[in-house]
Amino acid sequence: MVEDTLQRFFLEIAYDGTAYHGWQVQDNALSVQQKLNEALHKILRCAIETIGAGRTDTGVHAKQLFVHLDAPTDRIPHESRFLHSLNALLPHDIAVYRILPVDQDAHARFDATERAYEYHVHFRKNPFLLNKSWQLRDAPDVALMNEAAQFLIGTQDFGCFSKSHTQVYTNLCSVTRAYWQETDEGLVFHISANRFLRNMVRAIVGTLLDIGLKTKAPESILDIIDSKDRAMAGTSVPAHGLYLTKVVYPYIDTTF
Known part of the structure:
Protein backbone atom coordinates (compact mmCIF):
# COMPACT_ATOMS: atom_id res chain seq x y z
CA MET A 1 0.00 0.00 0.00
CA VAL A 2 1.41 3.40 -0.90
CA GLU A 3 1.04 6.39 1.36
CA ASP A 4 -1.03 8.51 -1.04
CA THR A 5 -3.90 5.98 -0.88
CA LEU A 6 -4.51 6.88 2.75
CA GLN A 7 -7.11 9.36 3.92
CA ARG A 8 -7.31 10.83 7.39
CA PHE A 9 -10.67 10.44 9.11
CA PHE A 10 -12.21 11.62 12.35
CA LEU A 11 -14.50 9.23 14.21
CA GLU A 12 -17.03 10.58 16.69
CA ILE A 13 -17.48 8.03 19.43
CA ALA A 14 -19.23 7.66 22.79
CA TYR A 15 -18.82 5.11 25.55
CA ASP A 16 -19.79 3.95 29.00
CA GLY A 17 -16.45 3.76 30.76
CA THR A 18 -17.52 1.43 33.58
CA ALA A 19 -15.85 -1.70 32.21
CA TYR A 20 -12.65 -0.01 31.01
CA HIS A 21 -9.38 1.22 32.44
CA GLY A 22 -9.80 4.49 30.59
CA TRP A 23 -9.48 5.42 26.92
CA GLN A 24 -5.80 4.77 26.26
CA VAL A 25 -4.28 1.40 25.37
CA GLN A 26 -2.23 -0.02 28.24
CA ASP A 27 -0.58 -3.26 29.24
CA ASN A 28 -2.67 -5.88 31.07
CA ALA A 29 -5.82 -3.75 31.24
CA LEU A 30 -8.84 -3.38 28.98
CA SER A 31 -9.30 0.04 27.37
CA VAL A 32 -11.74 1.69 24.98
CA GLN A 33 -8.97 2.39 22.46
CA GLN A 34 -8.01 -1.29 22.42
CA LYS A 35 -11.55 -2.40 21.57
CA LEU A 36 -11.87 0.28 18.88
CA ASN A 37 -8.51 -0.62 17.31
CA GLU A 38 -9.43 -4.31 17.24
CA ALA A 39 -12.73 -3.62 15.50
CA LEU A 40 -11.11 -1.27 12.96
CA HIS A 41 -8.43 -3.85 12.19
CA LYS A 42 -11.07 -6.46 11.38
CA ILE A 43 -12.95 -4.15 9.02
CA GLU A 49 -3.34 3.62 14.90
CA THR A 50 -5.96 5.84 16.51
CA ILE A 51 -5.29 9.15 18.27
CA GLY A 52 -7.94 10.49 20.63
CA ALA A 53 -8.79 14.05 21.63
CA GLY A 54 -7.65 13.22 25.12
CA ARG A 55 -7.52 10.47 27.68
CA THR A 56 -10.22 9.57 30.17
CA ASP A 57 -9.41 7.68 33.35
CA THR A 58 -10.79 4.37 34.58
CA GLY A 59 -14.58 4.50 34.91
CA VAL A 60 -15.02 7.91 33.24
CA HIS A 61 -17.61 8.12 30.46
CA ALA A 62 -17.67 10.03 27.16
CA LYS A 63 -20.76 11.36 25.42
CA GLN A 64 -18.55 12.76 22.66
CA LEU A 65 -14.91 11.98 21.88
CA PHE A 66 -13.17 12.44 18.54
CA VAL A 67 -10.49 10.09 17.26
CA HIS A 68 -8.40 10.36 14.11
CA LEU A 69 -6.93 7.58 11.99
CA ASP A 70 -5.47 7.06 8.52
CA ALA A 71 -7.21 4.43 6.41
CA PRO A 72 -7.36 3.30 2.77
CA THR A 73 -10.30 5.07 1.15
CA ASP A 74 -11.22 2.05 -0.96
CA ARG A 75 -12.04 0.13 2.20
CA ILE A 76 -14.61 2.72 3.32
CA PRO A 77 -16.72 3.00 0.13
CA HIS A 78 -20.01 3.69 1.98
CA GLU A 79 -19.91 5.61 5.25
CA SER A 80 -23.25 4.31 6.54
CA ARG A 81 -22.30 0.70 5.83
CA PHE A 82 -18.91 1.20 7.46
CA LEU A 83 -20.51 2.64 10.62
CA HIS A 84 -23.04 -0.18 10.75
CA SER A 85 -20.30 -2.82 10.46
CA LEU A 86 -18.03 -1.11 12.98
CA ASN A 87 -20.79 -0.75 15.57
CA ALA A 88 -21.72 -4.40 15.08
CA LEU A 89 -18.17 -5.40 16.02
CA LEU A 90 -17.87 -3.07 19.00
CA PRO A 91 -19.20 -4.04 22.44
CA HIS A 92 -22.55 -2.63 23.51
CA ASP A 93 -20.94 0.08 25.65
CA ILE A 94 -19.00 1.73 22.80
CA ALA A 95 -20.67 3.46 19.82
CA VAL A 96 -19.38 5.27 16.74
CA TYR A 97 -21.72 8.00 15.45
CA ARG A 98 -19.87 9.58 12.54
CA ILE A 99 -16.87 9.20 10.26
CA LEU A 100 -15.59 12.43 8.73
CA PRO A 101 -12.86 12.86 6.08
CA VAL A 102 -10.47 15.64 7.14
CA ASP A 103 -7.23 17.20 5.95
CA GLN A 104 -4.16 15.02 6.29
CA ASP A 105 -2.64 17.24 8.97
CA ALA A 106 -5.80 17.38 11.10
CA HIS A 107 -5.18 16.16 14.66
CA ALA A 108 -7.84 15.02 17.10
CA ARG A 109 -5.82 16.05 20.16
CA PHE A 110 -3.84 19.12 19.16
CA ASP A 111 -6.53 20.81 17.04
CA ALA A 112 -9.24 20.75 19.70
CA THR A 113 -9.99 24.29 20.89
CA GLU A 114 -12.41 23.46 23.70
CA ARG A 115 -13.46 20.48 25.81
CA ALA A 116 -16.47 20.23 28.10
CA TYR A 117 -17.21 17.96 31.04
CA GLU A 118 -20.14 17.22 33.32
CA TYR A 119 -20.12 15.73 36.80
CA HIS A 120 -23.34 14.14 38.05
CA VAL A 121 -24.41 13.69 41.68
CA HIS A 122 -27.68 12.44 43.14
CA PHE A 123 -29.13 12.15 46.63
CA ARG A 124 -31.70 9.33 46.64
CA LYS A 125 -30.64 5.73 46.10
CA ASN A 126 -31.36 4.90 42.46
CA PRO A 127 -30.29 1.58 40.92
CA PHE A 128 -30.51 3.09 37.43
CA LEU A 129 -27.76 5.57 38.28
CA LEU A 130 -25.32 2.89 39.42
CA ASN A 131 -21.86 3.75 38.00
CA LYS A 132 -23.41 6.76 36.22
CA SER A 133 -23.66 9.30 39.06
CA TRP A 134 -22.23 9.72 42.56
CA GLN A 135 -24.70 9.46 45.43
CA LEU A 136 -24.27 12.10 48.14
CA ARG A 137 -25.72 11.85 51.63
CA ASP A 138 -26.00 15.60 52.27
CA ALA A 139 -27.20 18.24 49.81
CA PRO A 140 -24.66 21.07 49.37
CA CYS A 160 -3.44 22.62 42.58
CA PHE A 161 -6.10 20.43 40.91
CA SER A 162 -3.72 18.25 38.92
CA LYS A 163 -2.61 14.73 39.66
CA SER A 164 0.95 14.77 40.96
CA HIS A 165 3.98 13.93 38.81
CA THR A 166 2.28 14.37 35.43
CA GLN A 167 4.43 15.37 32.49
CA VAL A 168 2.81 18.45 30.96
CA TYR A 169 4.42 21.51 29.44
CA THR A 170 2.21 23.91 31.42
CA ASN A 171 -0.50 23.93 34.08
CA LEU A 172 -2.19 26.94 32.49
CA CYS A 173 -5.77 26.33 31.38
CA SER A 174 -8.40 28.76 30.12
CA VAL A 175 -11.76 27.98 31.73
CA THR A 176 -14.71 29.56 29.94
CA ARG A 177 -17.64 28.08 31.85
CA ALA A 178 -18.14 26.57 35.32
CA TYR A 179 -21.47 26.22 37.12
CA TRP A 180 -23.79 23.82 38.95
CA GLN A 181 -27.27 23.02 37.66
CA GLU A 182 -30.09 21.47 39.69
CA THR A 183 -31.84 18.45 38.14
CA ASP A 184 -34.70 16.16 39.11
CA GLU A 185 -32.23 13.62 40.50
CA GLY A 186 -29.63 15.94 42.00
CA LEU A 187 -26.98 18.23 40.52
CA VAL A 188 -24.77 18.47 37.45
CA PHE A 189 -21.54 20.46 37.36
CA HIS A 190 -20.65 21.90 33.93
CA ILE A 191 -17.16 23.06 33.02
CA SER A 192 -15.51 24.00 29.70
CA ALA A 193 -11.89 24.90 28.96
CA ASN A 194 -9.33 24.82 26.19
CA ARG A 195 -7.55 21.97 28.00
CA PHE A 196 -7.68 20.05 31.26
CA LEU A 197 -5.01 18.59 33.51
CA ARG A 198 -5.21 14.99 34.72
CA ASN A 199 -7.78 14.62 37.50
CA MET A 200 -8.56 18.36 37.29
CA VAL A 201 -12.36 18.18 37.07
CA ARG A 202 -12.71 15.61 39.84
CA ALA A 203 -10.50 17.68 42.15
CA ILE A 204 -12.44 20.86 41.34
CA VAL A 205 -15.74 19.11 42.09
CA GLY A 206 -14.41 17.83 45.42
CA THR A 207 -13.24 21.33 46.34
CA LEU A 208 -16.55 22.93 45.38
CA LEU A 209 -18.48 20.33 47.38
CA ASP A 210 -16.41 21.22 50.45
CA ILE A 211 -17.51 24.81 49.92
CA GLY A 212 -21.13 23.73 49.35
CA LEU A 213 -21.08 21.78 52.62
CA LYS A 214 -19.75 24.94 54.31
CA THR A 215 -16.38 23.60 55.37
CA LYS A 216 -14.71 26.36 53.33
CA ALA A 217 -15.70 29.83 52.15
CA PRO A 218 -16.29 30.48 48.42
CA GLU A 219 -13.32 32.85 48.18
CA SER A 220 -11.01 30.18 49.62
CA ILE A 221 -10.73 28.75 46.12
CA LEU A 222 -8.56 31.77 45.22
CA ASP A 223 -5.98 30.82 47.87
CA ILE A 224 -6.12 27.20 46.74
CA ILE A 225 -5.38 28.18 43.13
CA ASP A 226 -2.60 30.56 44.18
CA SER A 227 -0.95 27.83 46.27
CA LYS A 228 -0.44 25.51 43.24
CA ASP A 229 -0.46 22.77 45.88
CA ARG A 230 -2.63 19.67 45.32
CA ALA A 231 -2.80 19.13 49.09
CA MET A 232 -4.70 22.42 49.48
CA ALA A 233 -7.59 21.36 47.23
CA GLY A 234 -10.40 18.97 48.04
CA THR A 235 -10.51 15.22 47.65
CA SER A 236 -11.01 13.89 44.12
CA VAL A 237 -14.56 12.63 43.67
CA PRO A 238 -15.25 9.16 42.18
CA ALA A 239 -14.70 8.73 38.45
CA HIS A 240 -18.09 7.23 37.61
CA GLY A 241 -19.91 10.57 37.86
CA LEU A 242 -17.69 12.23 35.23
CA TYR A 243 -18.55 12.60 31.53
CA LEU A 244 -16.61 14.13 28.66
CA THR A 245 -19.48 15.77 26.79
CA LYS A 246 -18.04 17.87 23.97
CA VAL A 247 -14.88 18.48 21.95
CA VAL A 248 -14.75 21.52 19.65
CA TYR A 249 -12.72 21.94 16.44
CA PRO A 250 -12.56 24.98 14.13
CA TYR A 251 -13.21 22.95 11.00
CA ILE A 252 -16.00 20.49 11.87
CA ASP A 253 -19.51 20.76 13.26
CA THR A 254 -19.34 19.06 16.65
CA THR A 255 -22.94 19.85 17.60
CA PHE A 256 -24.40 17.25 15.21
Whole structure:
Protein backbone atom coordinates (compact mmCIF):
# COMPACT_ATOMS: atom_id res chain seq x y z
CA MET A 1 0.00 0.00 0.00
CA VAL A 2 1.41 3.40 -0.90
CA GLU A 3 1.04 6.39 1.36
CA ASP A 4 -1.03 8.51 -1.04
CA THR A 5 -3.90 5.98 -0.88
CA LEU A 6 -4.51 6.88 2.75
CA GLN A 7 -7.11 9.36 3.92
CA ARG A 8 -7.31 10.83 7.39
CA PHE A 9 -10.67 10.44 9.11
CA PHE A 10 -12.21 11.62 12.35
CA LEU A 11 -14.50 9.23 14.21
CA GLU A 12 -17.03 10.58 16.69
CA ILE A 13 -17.48 8.03 19.43
CA ALA A 14 -19.23 7.66 22.79
CA TYR A 15 -18.82 5.11 25.55
CA ASP A 16 -19.79 3.95 29.00
CA GLY A 17 -16.45 3.76 30.76
CA THR A 18 -17.52 1.43 33.58
CA ALA A 19 -15.85 -1.70 32.21
CA TYR A 20 -12.65 -0.01 31.01
CA HIS A 21 -9.38 1.22 32.44
CA GLY A 22 -9.80 4.49 30.59
CA TRP A 23 -9.48 5.42 26.92
CA GLN A 24 -5.80 4.77 26.26
CA VAL A 25 -4.28 1.40 25.37
CA GLN A 26 -2.23 -0.02 28.24
CA ASP A 27 -0.58 -3.26 29.24
CA ASN A 28 -2.67 -5.88 31.07
CA ALA A 29 -5.82 -3.75 31.24
CA LEU A 30 -8.84 -3.38 28.98
CA SER A 31 -9.30 0.04 27.37
CA VAL A 32 -11.74 1.69 24.98
CA GLN A 33 -8.97 2.39 22.46
CA GLN A 34 -8.01 -1.29 22.42
CA LYS A 35 -11.55 -2.40 21.57
CA LEU A 36 -11.87 0.28 18.88
CA ASN A 37 -8.51 -0.62 17.31
CA GLU A 38 -9.43 -4.31 17.24
CA ALA A 39 -12.73 -3.62 15.50
CA LEU A 40 -11.11 -1.27 12.96
CA HIS A 41 -8.43 -3.85 12.19
CA LYS A 42 -11.07 -6.46 11.38
CA ILE A 43 -12.95 -4.15 9.02
CA LEU A 44 -10.01 -2.41 7.33
CA ARG A 45 -7.74 -5.48 7.28
CA CYS A 46 -4.63 -3.45 8.06
CA ALA A 47 -2.81 -2.05 11.08
CA ILE A 48 -4.60 1.02 12.43
CA GLU A 49 -3.34 3.62 14.90
CA THR A 50 -5.96 5.84 16.51
CA ILE A 51 -5.29 9.15 18.27
CA GLY A 52 -7.94 10.49 20.63
CA ALA A 53 -8.79 14.05 21.63
CA GLY A 54 -7.65 13.22 25.12
CA ARG A 55 -7.52 10.47 27.68
CA THR A 56 -10.22 9.57 30.17
CA ASP A 57 -9.41 7.68 33.35
CA THR A 58 -10.79 4.37 34.58
CA GLY A 59 -14.58 4.50 34.91
CA VAL A 60 -15.02 7.91 33.24
CA HIS A 61 -17.61 8.12 30.46
CA ALA A 62 -17.67 10.03 27.16
CA LYS A 63 -20.76 11.36 25.42
CA GLN A 64 -18.55 12.76 22.66
CA LEU A 65 -14.91 11.98 21.88
CA PHE A 66 -13.17 12.44 18.54
CA VAL A 67 -10.49 10.09 17.26
CA HIS A 68 -8.40 10.36 14.11
CA LEU A 69 -6.93 7.58 11.99
CA ASP A 70 -5.47 7.06 8.52
CA ALA A 71 -7.21 4.43 6.41
CA PRO A 72 -7.36 3.30 2.77
CA THR A 73 -10.30 5.07 1.15
CA ASP A 74 -11.22 2.05 -0.96
CA ARG A 75 -12.04 0.13 2.20
CA ILE A 76 -14.61 2.72 3.32
CA PRO A 77 -16.72 3.00 0.13
CA HIS A 78 -20.01 3.69 1.98
CA GLU A 79 -19.91 5.61 5.25
CA SER A 80 -23.25 4.31 6.54
CA ARG A 81 -22.30 0.70 5.83
CA PHE A 82 -18.91 1.20 7.46
CA LEU A 83 -20.51 2.64 10.62
CA HIS A 84 -23.04 -0.18 10.75
CA SER A 85 -20.30 -2.82 10.46
CA LEU A 86 -18.03 -1.11 12.98
CA ASN A 87 -20.79 -0.75 15.57
CA ALA A 88 -21.72 -4.40 15.08
CA LEU A 89 -18.17 -5.40 16.02
CA LEU A 90 -17.87 -3.07 19.00
CA PRO A 91 -19.20 -4.04 22.44
CA HIS A 92 -22.55 -2.63 23.51
CA ASP A 93 -20.94 0.08 25.65
CA ILE A 94 -19.00 1.73 22.80
CA ALA A 95 -20.67 3.46 19.82
CA VAL A 96 -19.38 5.27 16.74
CA TYR A 97 -21.72 8.00 15.45
CA ARG A 98 -19.87 9.58 12.54
CA ILE A 99 -16.87 9.20 10.26
CA LEU A 100 -15.59 12.43 8.73
CA PRO A 101 -12.86 12.86 6.08
CA VAL A 102 -10.47 15.64 7.14
CA ASP A 103 -7.23 17.20 5.95
CA GLN A 104 -4.16 15.02 6.29
CA ASP A 105 -2.64 17.24 8.97
CA ALA A 106 -5.80 17.38 11.10
CA HIS A 107 -5.18 16.16 14.66
CA ALA A 108 -7.84 15.02 17.10
CA ARG A 109 -5.82 16.05 20.16
CA PHE A 110 -3.84 19.12 19.16
CA ASP A 111 -6.53 20.81 17.04
CA ALA A 112 -9.24 20.75 19.70
CA THR A 113 -9.99 24.29 20.89
CA GLU A 114 -12.41 23.46 23.70
CA ARG A 115 -13.46 20.48 25.81
CA ALA A 116 -16.47 20.23 28.10
CA TYR A 117 -17.21 17.96 31.04
CA GLU A 118 -20.14 17.22 33.32
CA TYR A 119 -20.12 15.73 36.80
CA HIS A 120 -23.34 14.14 38.05
CA VAL A 121 -24.41 13.69 41.68
CA HIS A 122 -27.68 12.44 43.14
CA PHE A 123 -29.13 12.15 46.63
CA ARG A 124 -31.70 9.33 46.64
CA LYS A 125 -30.64 5.73 46.10
CA ASN A 126 -31.36 4.90 42.46
CA PRO A 127 -30.29 1.58 40.92
CA PHE A 128 -30.51 3.09 37.43
CA LEU A 129 -27.76 5.57 38.28
CA LEU A 130 -25.32 2.89 39.42
CA ASN A 131 -21.86 3.75 38.00
CA LYS A 132 -23.41 6.76 36.22
CA SER A 133 -23.66 9.30 39.06
CA TRP A 134 -22.23 9.72 42.56
CA GLN A 135 -24.70 9.46 45.43
CA LEU A 136 -24.27 12.10 48.14
CA ARG A 137 -25.72 11.85 51.63
CA ASP A 138 -26.00 15.60 52.27
CA ALA A 139 -27.20 18.24 49.81
CA PRO A 140 -24.66 21.07 49.37
CA ASP A 141 -25.48 24.76 49.06
CA VAL A 142 -25.65 25.32 45.28
CA ALA A 143 -25.47 29.11 45.54
CA LEU A 144 -22.18 28.93 47.47
CA MET A 145 -20.71 26.49 44.97
CA ASN A 146 -21.71 28.64 42.02
CA GLU A 147 -20.21 31.69 43.72
CA ALA A 148 -16.93 29.81 44.12
CA ALA A 149 -17.08 28.38 40.58
CA GLN A 150 -16.91 31.87 39.11
CA PHE A 151 -13.37 32.24 40.48
CA LEU A 152 -12.35 29.42 38.11
CA ILE A 153 -13.15 31.45 35.00
CA GLY A 154 -10.15 32.72 33.06
CA THR A 155 -6.61 31.63 32.28
CA GLN A 156 -4.84 30.43 35.42
CA ASP A 157 -2.34 27.90 36.72
CA PHE A 158 -4.52 24.99 37.88
CA GLY A 159 -1.67 22.88 39.21
CA CYS A 160 -3.44 22.62 42.58
CA PHE A 161 -6.10 20.43 40.91
CA SER A 162 -3.72 18.25 38.92
CA LYS A 163 -2.61 14.73 39.66
CA SER A 164 0.95 14.77 40.96
CA HIS A 165 3.98 13.93 38.81
CA THR A 166 2.28 14.37 35.43
CA GLN A 167 4.43 15.37 32.49
CA VAL A 168 2.81 18.45 30.96
CA TYR A 169 4.42 21.51 29.44
CA THR A 170 2.21 23.91 31.42
CA ASN A 171 -0.50 23.93 34.08
CA LEU A 172 -2.19 26.94 32.49
CA CYS A 173 -5.77 26.33 31.38
CA SER A 174 -8.40 28.76 30.12
CA VAL A 175 -11.76 27.98 31.73
CA THR A 176 -14.71 29.56 29.94
CA ARG A 177 -17.64 28.08 31.85
CA ALA A 178 -18.14 26.57 35.32
CA TYR A 179 -21.47 26.22 37.12
CA TRP A 180 -23.79 23.82 38.95
CA GLN A 181 -27.27 23.02 37.66
CA GLU A 182 -30.09 21.47 39.69
CA THR A 183 -31.84 18.45 38.14
CA ASP A 184 -34.70 16.16 39.11
CA GLU A 185 -32.23 13.62 40.50
CA GLY A 186 -29.63 15.94 42.00
CA LEU A 187 -26.98 18.23 40.52
CA VAL A 188 -24.77 18.47 37.45
CA PHE A 189 -21.54 20.46 37.36
CA HIS A 190 -20.65 21.90 33.93
CA ILE A 191 -17.16 23.06 33.02
CA SER A 192 -15.51 24.00 29.70
CA ALA A 193 -11.89 24.90 28.96
CA ASN A 194 -9.33 24.82 26.19
CA ARG A 195 -7.55 21.97 28.00
CA PHE A 196 -7.68 20.05 31.26
CA LEU A 197 -5.01 18.59 33.51
CA ARG A 198 -5.21 14.99 34.72
CA ASN A 199 -7.78 14.62 37.50
CA MET A 200 -8.56 18.36 37.29
CA VAL A 201 -12.36 18.18 37.07
CA ARG A 202 -12.71 15.61 39.84
CA ALA A 203 -10.50 17.68 42.15
CA ILE A 204 -12.44 20.86 41.34
CA VAL A 205 -15.74 19.11 42.09
CA GLY A 206 -14.41 17.83 45.42
CA THR A 207 -13.24 21.33 46.34
CA LEU A 208 -16.55 22.93 45.38
CA LEU A 209 -18.48 20.33 47.38
CA ASP A 210 -16.41 21.22 50.45
CA ILE A 211 -17.51 24.81 49.92
CA GLY A 212 -21.13 23.73 49.35
CA LEU A 213 -21.08 21.78 52.62
CA LYS A 214 -19.75 24.94 54.31
CA THR A 215 -16.38 23.60 55.37
CA LYS A 216 -14.71 26.36 53.33
CA ALA A 217 -15.70 29.83 52.15
CA PRO A 218 -16.29 30.48 48.42
CA GLU A 219 -13.32 32.85 48.18
CA SER A 220 -11.01 30.18 49.62
CA ILE A 221 -10.73 28.75 46.12
CA LEU A 222 -8.56 31.77 45.22
CA ASP A 223 -5.98 30.82 47.87
CA ILE A 224 -6.12 27.20 46.74
CA ILE A 225 -5.38 28.18 43.13
CA ASP A 226 -2.60 30.56 44.18
CA SER A 227 -0.95 27.83 46.27
CA LYS A 228 -0.44 25.51 43.24
CA ASP A 229 -0.46 22.77 45.88
CA ARG A 230 -2.63 19.67 45.32
CA ALA A 231 -2.80 19.13 49.09
CA MET A 232 -4.70 22.42 49.48
CA ALA A 233 -7.59 21.36 47.23
CA GLY A 234 -10.40 18.97 48.04
CA THR A 235 -10.51 15.22 47.65
CA SER A 236 -11.01 13.89 44.12
CA VAL A 237 -14.56 12.63 43.67
CA PRO A 238 -15.25 9.16 42.18
CA ALA A 239 -14.70 8.73 38.45
CA HIS A 240 -18.09 7.23 37.61
CA GLY A 241 -19.91 10.57 37.86
CA LEU A 242 -17.69 12.23 35.23
CA TYR A 243 -18.55 12.60 31.53
CA LEU A 244 -16.61 14.13 28.66
CA THR A 245 -19.48 15.77 26.79
CA LYS A 246 -18.04 17.87 23.97
CA VAL A 247 -14.88 18.48 21.95
CA VAL A 248 -14.75 21.52 19.65
CA TYR A 249 -12.72 21.94 16.44
CA PRO A 250 -12.56 24.98 14.13
CA TYR A 251 -13.21 22.95 11.00
CA ILE A 252 -16.00 20.49 11.87
CA ASP A 253 -19.51 20.76 13.26
CA THR A 254 -19.34 19.06 16.65
CA THR A 255 -22.94 19.85 17.60
CA PHE A 256 -24.40 17.25 15.21
